[in-house]
Amino acid sequence: MLDFTHNPWLVATSLAVALMAGFTGLSLTRGASALPDARRKIVVALAAVVLGGGIWSMHFVAMLGLQLPILFYYDALITLISALVAILMVGLALLLLHFRARSPQVIVAAGVIVGLGIVVMHYVGMAGMQLCKPVYGALDVVISTVASVALSILAIWVAYDARTQRNIVLGTVCFGIAVFSMHFVAILLTGFEVSDVANAAGPAMDNQVLAMGVTLAVFLICGAFLLTGITFVGAPETAEEAAAVPTPEPLTTVDPAPVVAPPTAGVPFEREGQTFFADPNHVAAIRAEGHYTVLYQDAEKLFCPWSITEAANRLEAAGFLRAHRSYLINPTHVSSFERNKDNGTLYFDGVDSLPKVPVSRSRMASLREALGL
Incomplete structure (x- = not known):
């Protein structure tokens, strides 16, 4: 087996990417269930691209930081498929959360789908490595899957139990840790060996080309993060939270006249x-x-x-x-x-x-x- 190390700066960057993608995707869907179906589908699709793209970007930022003693490259088609799988599976989870009654069973199911999406994306992406073969066993995959699914359920539960700013921030942290932890747990359980057989399904893509694609994806995630963050900070909480805040007692001893809402046609x-x-x-x-x-x-x-x-x-x-x-x-x-x-x-x-x-x-x-x- 080949010895390998990681660039610590790229490891830290990969975690930051996962956190920014999680925050952006979870913020985008806040209030989406109240939108008309057409607008809701657009919001869910955008959030799926951000969350799924964030999972993919986190993985390949970390893989760019993987330092092996040999040169290797990626199959471009398999790498693309890994991104699409992540987006589709996260999109399925979001469809459940925003087009079905949000029961505990639905939240858990969505968390399971997201967790499986992270795992599938990881191993499909690893399958795209050429001239360097990742080696792992069935037990290694099971351990990685259990970690991913458990942390993803926690992330979805926290973010969707109540759609408040606090829950979204905590859900973001859980999502980022879920993606980050799954990747490095799987990497620690994986060995790498030289492979003379190239089973490329598409054109070859070296680390320089991959780095340009990942940089573009991270740039878009950062931009979306800034756009959602600027409206998130200081925004009022949800209406039910506002209703739960006690109203201060009036300073005067005279009872104020009750506030009567204006009549409405319906x-x-x-x-x-x-x-x-x-x-x-x-x-x-x-x-x-x-x-x-x-x-x-x-x-x-x-x-x-x-x-x-x-x-x-x-x-x-x-x-x-x-x-x-x-x-x-x-x-x-x-x-x-x-x-x-x-x-x-x-x-x-x-x-x-x-x-x-x-x-x-x-x-x-x-x-x-x-x-x-």
Whole structure:
């Protein structure tokens, strides 16, 4: 087996690339579930390119830092395939997260897909090495896969459990560590030996050509990172977080007059560039999504420009209740209630887009009283 070392500067750069890509991709998708389907698909596609491209870039920045005592090159076609695999698998995970109800099972499934995407990208990329053969066993692949999947589940869980600035930053750290750790765990379990047989499927690409491609990819990731970061820093938190912040007591001893939200023609929602108004009586529930909300009406999910706080203020007179920091519900559409220790679950018949809504412990007493339980 050949002895090898790493350039420490490129190792550090590879971690920075993974962190910048993770932050950019996770920031881009914040609030995406509330967008109309066409715009949501574009956002998911862009985030998949950034996250998948970040996985690929991190890998090859680290591989550029790999120092072997022989010259070797890469198969350009296999190297391209490794990038596309990462983008497609991350894209599949994001589609689950933004086009399905975000249950714990969906979050775990998305994390598993991302973790497998990192592993597949790594080993496909390694298969592109020519004149130098990576050597590893099945157990080595299993260990690398377990590490990647576990860390990726943690990253997705942290980033998507609540779409706050804090969760996105913590999810970024977990994502960067997942990609970085998987690569170097796999490298430590891999040996390298000279191979006289070239099994190139495409044109040859030496380290100089690869370096130019990786530099371009890293430049684009850095640019996207700066563009998302400049709007992320100092931006307000999600609407449900703002609602959770206690309001200071007034300095005067005279009770202020209650603030009454102005009347509205209905609940606004947007479709194909136009704004329409839904009858509140036909809306079963409203869910917070970033700075906006999603209306659930029959089989439809509709994008509403109101925040969850504004919706709660405006629809209080219509009988809407806060079941959870992220949900308002219309009691007339509730078909059943299930008690689960300190919290609960509301079920809706005839609302295909919303089978159930969680009830938080802090809202349990008032909600049961309102429902006559």
